[in-house]
Amino acid sequence: MTRRLTATFLVAIAAVLAATAAHAADPKEIPITIENNRFSPEEIKVKAGEPFVLVVTNKDKAPEEFESKELRIEKVVPAGKTMKIRVRALKPGTYPFVGEYHEKTAKGRIIAE
Amino acid sequence: MGATFVVTLREAFEAALLLGIVYSYLERVGARAQYHWVTLGGALGLVASVLAGLAVSFLSGPLLDLGPDLVAAAVMFFAVALLTWHGWWMRQHARAVKGDVQRRIDEARATQRLWIVALVAFTGVFREGAETVLFLWGLMSQTTISGWGGVTGGVLGVVVAAVLGWTIFRGGRQLSLPRFFAATSVLLVVVAAGLFATGIGKLIGLGFLPAGDPLWDSSWLLDDHSVVGGFLSGLTGYRARPTAPEVIGYVVYLVAAGLLLFTPRTAAPATDAARPSAGALT
Numbered sequence: 001m002t003r004r005l006t007a008t009f010l011v012a013i014a015a016v017l018a019a020t021a022a023h024a025a026d027p028k029e030i031p032i033t034i035e036n037n038r039f040s041p042e043e044i045k046v047k048a049g050e051p052f053v054l055v056v057t058n059k060d061k062a063p064e065e066f067e068s069k070e071l072r073i074e075k076v077v078p079a080g081k082t083m084k085i086r087v088r089a090l091k092p093g094t095y096p097f098v099g100e101y102h103e104k105t106a107k108g109r110i111i112a113e
Numbered sequence: 114m115g116a117t118f119v120v121t122l123r124e125a126f127e128a129a130l131l132l133g134i135v136y137s138y139l140e141r142v143g144a145r146a147q148y149h150w151v152t153l154g155g156a157l158g159l160v161a162s163v164l165a166g167l168a169v170s171f172l173s174g175p176l177l178d179l180g181p182d183l184v185a186a187a188v189m190f191f192a193v194a195l196l197t198w199h200g201w202w203m204r205q206h207a208r209a210v211k212g213d214v215q216r217r218i219d220e221a222r223a224t225q226r227l228w229i230v231a232l233v234a235f236t237g238v239f240r241e242g243a244e245t246v247l248f249l250w251g252l253m254s255q256t257t258i259s260g261w262g263g264v265t266g267g268v269l270g271v272v273v274a275a276v277l278g279w280t281i282f283r284g285g286r287q288l289s290l291p292r293f294f295a296a297t298s299v300l301l302v303v304v305a306a307g308l309f310a311t312g313i314g315k316l317i318g319l320g321f322l323p324a325g326d327p328l329w330d331s332s333w334l335l336d337d338h339s340v341v342g343g344f345l346s347g348l349t350g351y352r353a354r355p356t357a358p359e360v361i362g363y364v365v366y367l368v369a370a371g372l373l374l375f376t377p378r379t380a381a382p383a384t385d386a387a388r389p390s391a392g393a394l395t
Contacts, residue, residue, distance in 0.1 A: 051320055063251035065244065069337050069346075070354065072318030075182070076247050078170045079254065084178040088320035098338075101120060101248060 027051045027086070034077065035059040037102035048092040048112040054085040064106065068097035071110075117263040119340055120248060121270030123347055124241040127304070128158075129278030130348075131237035134297050135199075135230045137285030141293055142206050150227045154234030161235070162242025166250065169243065182319055185240075189312035192236040193366070196305040199233055200298050200374045202226060245271070302370045307350025310363040317356060327354035 032054055033040045046052055058064050058077040066075045066085060077083045090112035099106025135151050169181060249271075252263045285293055316322040332353035337346045345351040350363060 061251075061254060063247045065248075069352070072314040072324075076169060076244055078247060079251055081170070081173070084175075086179070086320060088318065088324060091326070101117075101251070103116065103338075 027053050029053045029055050029084070031055045031057065032108075033057045033059060034064050034099060034106065037062075037064070037099065037105045039097075039099065039106055039108040042108040044108065044110045046087075046090065046110060046112050049089050051089045052087050054087055055082060056085060057082040062101065064102065065100040066097060067100040068095060068110075070095045071097070073097070074100070115266060117248075117252060118266035118270045118273075119343075121245055121267045122274050123270075123343055124245045124248070125271045125274035126277060126344070127241060127347060128155075128237045129274040130281060130300075130304070132234055133278035133281030133285070134301065135233050137282045137293070138199075138203060138297065139230065140282075140286060141290060144227075147227055147230075150231040151234045154231035155238045157231075158235040158238025158242055161239050162246045165239075165243035166246040169247065170250075179319075181243075182315065186312050186315040186319075188236060188240055189308045189315065192233075192240060193305045193309045193312070195229065195233050195236060196301045196308070197370055197373070199229055200301050200305075200370065202229065203294055203298060204374055206294070298374055302367065302374065303349050305370065306363050306366045307346075307348060309366045310350040310352070310355075310359045311346075313359050313362040314352070314356075317358060322358050325357050328357055328360055330354050 028046075028050070030044055030046065030052055032044065034056065037060060044054075054066075056066055056075075056077050058079055058081055061079050063076055063078045066073065066077055066083075071087060071090075073085060073087070075083060075085050087110075090110070092112050095110040095112065097108050097110065132151065132155055136148065139145060139147050139151065165181070165184075169177065249264070249267050252267050285297070288296065313322060317324045330353060335342045335345070335351070335353065337343060337351060337353045342351065342353065350359075352359060355363075
C-alpha cells in the first residue's frame with residue numbers, strides 16, 4: 001500500500017517536472033468551432049512531432065464533450081465557452097475525435113503529417 | 114433520447130456500482146448504523162460535482178484549460194489508492210468473519226476507518242459527477258422538444274444506474290459472506306486497475322508521459338467507440354488501441370493488488386495478532 005502510494009507520488013512529481021519542460025515553448029494554437037452539434041473544420045492538419053493546442057469554441061446552447069479515444073482526451077466545453085486543449089506531439093497518422101454528447105453528428109479528425 | 118440515456122447511464126454506473134458495494138459491505142459486516150457515512154460521502158461528491166460544474170461554466174482562464182484535467186487525473190489515482198485500501202480492509206474482515214462466524218465489526222475499529230467508505234463514496238460520485246451535472250444542465254437549458262426528450266433520456270440513465278447499484282446491493286446480501294468478499298474484491302481490483310490505466314492515459318493525453326505506438330488494435334473485435342466497448346472502457350479500462358505505459362500500468366497494478374489481496378498468508382502478521390485485543394474491546 002505504502003509502495004503503491006509512493007509510486008503514485010513519484011508519477012505525479014515526474015508529471016509536474018515533465019510538464020514544466022514540455023510547456024516551456026508556446027505550442028501553436030489551432031481554432032475549432034462547435035456549431036449545430038458539428039465541428040468546423042472537421043479535418044485539421046498538423047505537423048507530426050510537434051505538440052499543439054486546440055482552441056475549441058462551443059457556439060451551441062448545450063455543452064459538448066470533446067473526446068478522442070486515440071488521443072486520450074476528454075474535455076467538456078460548456079455552452080458558449082472556449083477551452084484550450086493541449087495535444088501531445090503526434091506521429092504521422094489520422095486521429096478521429098467526436099463530440100461525445102452528439103456523437104452522430106459531431107465528428108472530425110486530426111491528420112498529422 | 115437514446116443517446117443521452119446511454120451517456121448518463123455510462124457516467125453514473127461506476128458511482129452506482131461503488132455505492133452498491135460499500136453499502137452492502139457495511140451491511141454484511143453488521144455496520145448498518147454506519148450507512149450515513151456512505152450517504153454523506155456520496156452527497157458531498159454530488160455537491161462537489163455541482164460546484165465543479167459551476168466553476169467550469171462561469172470561470173475562465175489558463176487555470177481552467179489544464180486544471181480540470183489535472184484534478185481528474187489526481188482523482189483517478191486517489192481512487193485507485195482508496196479502492197486498494199478498501200480491498201485490503203475487506204480482506205481483514207473476511208478473515209475475521211471466517212474465524213469467528215459472523216462476528217460483528219467492532220465499533221472502535223469501525224469508526225476509525227469509516228472515513229474510507231465515505232471517501233470511496235465521495236470519489237465514486239465526484240469522478241464522473243461534474244460531467245454528468247454539466248451534461249444534464251445543458252440538456253435542461255435546451256427548450257426544444259428534442260431537448261426535453263434528451264432530458265428524459267438523461268434522467269432515466271441516472272435512474273437506471275441507481276437501480277443497477279441497488280440490484281448489486283440486494284444481490285450482495287444474497288451471496289454467502291466469503292463469496293461476497295471474493296466477488297467484490299475482484300470487481301474492485303478490476304475497476305481500480307482500469308482507473309490506474311485510464312489515469313496513465315490521461316497523463317499521456319496531456320503530454321506528461323510518452324505515448325509510443327499502440328501495442329495492438331482490437332477495435333475489429335470490440336471498438337471502444339461502441340456502446341458495449343464504452344461501458345467496458347469505463348468499468349475495466351478497456352482500450353482498443355492501448356499504449357505501452359497503459360498496458361504496463363494495468364498489469365503491474367493487477368499483479369501488485371493480486372499479491373496484496375489474494376495470496377494466502379502463512380506467517381501471522383501484526384493485524385492477526387491484534388485480533389484478540391480488538392475482540393476484547395467489543
